[in-house]
Amino acid sequence: MAQCMLHFIIYVATETYCMVLFIYIILTTNIYGQISYICVTIKMFMKQSIRTFLSWSVFLTFFMSGLTVVGQTDEAFEDIVCKETNAHRHLFNPMLRSNLLTANYDLKYYRFEWEIDPAIYAIKGTATPYFKVLENDFKEINFDLSNLLIIDSIMWHGQKLSFSQPGVYQLNIQLPSVINKGSLDSLSISYHGSPPSGGFGSFIQDNHSGEPILWTLSEPFGAQDWWPCKNGLEDKIDSIDVTVITDERYRAASNGSLINEVNLGNQKKSYHWRHRYAIASYLVAIAVTNYAVYTDDVLLSDGKVMPMVNYVYPENLNDAKVGTKDNVSVLQFYDSLFVDYPFKKEKYGHAQFGWGGGMEHQTMSFVINFGWGLLAHELAHQWFGDMVTCGAWEDIWLNEGFATYLEGLTQERFRGPNAWKNWKSGKINSITSNAGGSVRVDDPSSVNRIFSGRLSYSKGSYLLHMLRWKLGDDLFFKALRSYLNDRKYGYAVTSQLQSHLESTSGQDLDEYFKDWYFGQGYPTYTVSWDQESNRTLIKLNQISSHPSVSFFEMPVPVKLKGEGKELLVRLDNDNPDQIFPVYPDFKVETVEFDPDLWLAAIGTVIKEDILLSSSSDSNPESISIYPNPATDLFFIKMNDNASVPVTWTLIDTNGKIARNGYITTKTDKVNISGLSSGLYRFIVLQNGKTIYNKSIVKM
Numbered sequence: 001m002a003q004c005m006l007h008f009i010i011y012v013a014t015e016t017y018c019m020v021l022f023i024y025i026i027l028t029t030n031i032y033g034q035i036s037y038i039c040v041t042i043k044m045f046m047k048q049s050i051r052t053f054l055s056w057s058v059f060l061t062f063f064m065s066g067l068t069v070v071g072q073t074d075e076a077f078e079d080i081v082c083k084e085t086n087a088h089r090h091l092f093n094p095m096l097r098s099n100l101l102t103a104n105y106d107l108k109y110y111r112f113e114w115e116i117d118p119a120i121y122a123i124k125g126t127a128t129p130y131f132k133v134l135e136n137d138f139k140e141i142n143f144d145l146s147n148l149l150i151i152d153s154i155m156w157h158g159q160k161l162s163f164s165q166p167g168v169y170q171l172n173i174q175l176p177s178v179i180n181k182g183s184l185d186s187l188s189i190s191y192h193g194s195p196p197s198g199g200f201g202s203f204i205q206d207n208h209s210g211e212p213i214l215w216t217l218s219e220p221f222g223a224q225d226w227w228p229c230k231n232g233l234e235d236k237i238d239s240i241d242v243t244v245i246t247d248e249r250y251r252a253a254s255n256g257s258l259i260n261e262v263n264l265g266n267q268k269k270s271y272h273w274r275h276r277y278a279i280a281s282y283l284v285a286i287a288v289t290n291y292a293v294y295t296d297d298v299l300l301s302d303g304k305v306m307p308m309v310n311y312v313y314p315e316n317l318n319d320a321k322v323g324t325k326d327n328v329s330v331l332q333f334y335d336s337l338f339v340d341y342p343f344k345k346e347k348y349g350h351a352q353f354g355w356g357g358g359m360e361h362q363t364m365s366f367v368i369n370f371g372w373g374l375l376a377h378e379l380a381h382q383w384f385g386d387m388v389t390c391g392a393w394e395d396i397w398l399n400e401g402f403a404t405y406l407e408g409l410t411q412e413r414f415r416g417p418n419a420w421k422n423w424k425s426g427k428i429n430s431i432t433s434n435a436g437g438s439v440r441v442d443d444p445s446s447v448n449r450i451f452s453g454r455l456s457y458s459k460g461s462y463l464l465h466m467l468r469w470k471l472g473d474d475l476f477f478k479a480l481r482s483y484l485n486d487r488k489y490g491y492a493v494t495s496q497l498q499s500h501l502e503s504t505s506g507q508d509l510d511e512y513f514k515d516w517y518f519g520q521g522y523p524t525y526t527v528s529w530d531q532e533s534n535r536t537l538i539k540l541n542q543i544s545s546h547p548s549v550s551f552f553e554m555p556v557p558v559k560l561k562g563e564g565k566e567l568l569v570r571l572d573n574d575n576p577d578q579i580f581p582v583y584p585d586f587k588v589e590t591v592e593f594d595p596d597l598w599l600a601a602i603g604t605v606i607k608e609d610i611l612l613s614s615s616s617d618s619n620p621e622s623i624s625i626y627p628n629p630a631t632d633l634f635f636i637k638m639n640d641n642a643s644v645p646v647t648w649t650l651i652d653t654n655g656k657i658a659r660n661g662y663i664t665t666k667t668d669k670v671n672i673s674g675l676s677s678g679l680y681r682f683i684v685l686q687n688g689k690t691i692y693n694k695s696i697v698k699m
């Protein structure tokens with residue numbers, strides 16, 4: 001956190017200095033002789049001003065929120081989030097979704113040929129997109145591209161085309177004749193210049209140990225800063241070829257497989273990378289410096305060996321080798337837990353870069369160092385983020401919540417129970433450090449909000465962890481596999497994930513997503529308990545931290561302990577002041593709320609006199625149930641003298657709660673499908689008092 005904040009302060013200071021410098025240049029320039037220069041300067045000045053304003057507002061917000069998280073045990077995680085957030089921070093652009101002007105064609109393929117000198121902040125090259133026309137009367141084609149880049153030529157079937165750059169991020173190309181709907185066509189755009197970019201930009205030139213490096217990082221809105229693209233989240237390119245020409249002292253890293261490196265003479269070399277999987281525009285990336293390169297072999301679950309290709313600074317080679325070797329085990333773990341590694345015909349890899357911490361470029365994550373958490377997080381994005389990409393920035397948790405949770409799963413799998421517990425308590429501390437905030441990004445124009453560590457990362461990961469608790473491991477992981485297979489190589493939104501979870505589990509999750517995805521805040525529970533002979537009553541109360549959610553319907557885990565024994569019960573808490581009878585075969589000494597940290601919640605336990613009457617049936621004739629025995633459901637009928645509401649509980653022969661509910665009408669039915677056959681006790685309580693307690697047989 002400290003290192004991250006320092007970088008940020010330097011960034012803001014640099015931006016402010018640039019702004020002052022530009023004002024100085026404008027004021028001291030001969031206006032009549034320098035009009036074109038001033039136009040560019042003003043444009044840059046305005047960009048800088050907007051950025052600086054945003055930087056300061058972001059800084060203040062960040063600093064304020066930083067205060068609330070100080071003291072968390074989860075510093076390494078906060079560091080990852082901070083680095084990812086800063087890496088994305090500069091990329092504010094009002095264009096949040098796809099440009100409608102680019103909706104009339106489907107991108108099929110790109111060939112990129114770039115010349116890069118990592119010592120110079122510039123790009124020069126040609127992009128050749130292949131596209132399928134989707135509408136009639138297709139006479140022009142538009143791309144998202146910064147107008148600070150200079151177009152050298154646009155060629156179509158050997159013909160030079162005319163074009164204009166009417167907007168800050170619009171390239172409009174006039175076609176000499178209409179291209180028919182359904183046709184596949186292509187054109188080549190040659191361009192050069194210095195892309196717009198701030199201190200953490202989409203296109204960055206920097207140094208490490210005195211050696212120059214140049215890298216790109218486009219998420220979320222920055223691809224258009226350096227290549228002609230569709231900048232939104234609707235149209236993945238089906239495949240790409242990337243050729244980078246640079247000085248022979250350097251190596252270029254990119255997406256896919258390295259097909260060849262060719263000596264071109266004049267101390268120049270070309271590196272040709274080929275990627276034959278669909279890719280979102282923000283995941284196309286290059287990095288160029290004096291990399292040392294080595295490969296770790298990864299034995300995948302299908303028995304084949306795939307390379308993990310690592311491009312690292314020579315000065316960090318030893319550290320890198322330790323970190324990437326560990327990450328081989330993580331890749332094998334994810335590969336067996338979900339669906340196969342999505343790009344297994346090519347590679348996974350790492351390219352070291354100077355700032356930003358980590359970015360999950362497809363098949364080649366860019367990382368600042370080789371720490372366990374960072375590598376596990378970026379690798380997880382290959383499934384959640386790259387293969388299945390969030391379909392809107394408001395759903396960034398489908399990338400970041402998942403990557404964070406998967407990193408947590410590696411703590412559970414590899415790092416021991418304490419590390420896993422620390423991971424969970426770190427996330428809960430982060431989530432509950434502020435009363436409000438939803439997982440859904442309520443302001444997708446704010447990069448800081450999109451990449452909120454507390455909401456998109458921590459709370460997003462806990463949204464998943466709580467689903468795992470609700471559904472159980474089998475159904476949870478099965479549903480995720482179904483989601484990944486369905487949305488493979490495409491985009492997804494939250495409702496699509498929800499429908500896979502629902503169809504796999506048979507549970508209606510509307511209320512859950514209403515509370516935990518759209519809603520803000522978290523519950524604080526008070527668990528009261530009392531014991532009389534063999535019966536223990538547990539009462540659950542909860543207070544929501546935010547008015548957007550009045551009540552969080554959740555299964556609440558509570559552990560009873562005593563006489564060297566323990567009983568973990570799962571209380572389906574769907575109403576306020578709900579009382580649950582539990583029948584442990586020991587004298588209860590302590591009660592623990594959520595001992596395994598399944599819930600993003602706070603809980604306190606108190607011993608309280610809640611046995612309002614004796615445990616004997618007070619008026620057994622007031623309720624009848626039928627049929628008994630029952631198969632999938634039975635009915636409850638209460639006579640005229642009885643009053644509602646009441647709570648009911650089905651207890652199995654082990655004393656565990658099999659099902660429970662709450663009724664407000666005098667006739668109702670209880671669904672017992674899915675329960676195993678046998679004897680159950682059906683207990684109805686009113687204000688903590690037992691008004692019915694009889695056996696029922698499930699056939």
Ligand SMILES: [Zn+2]
Pocket residue numbers: 084377378381399400403
């Ligand atoms: Zn991430």
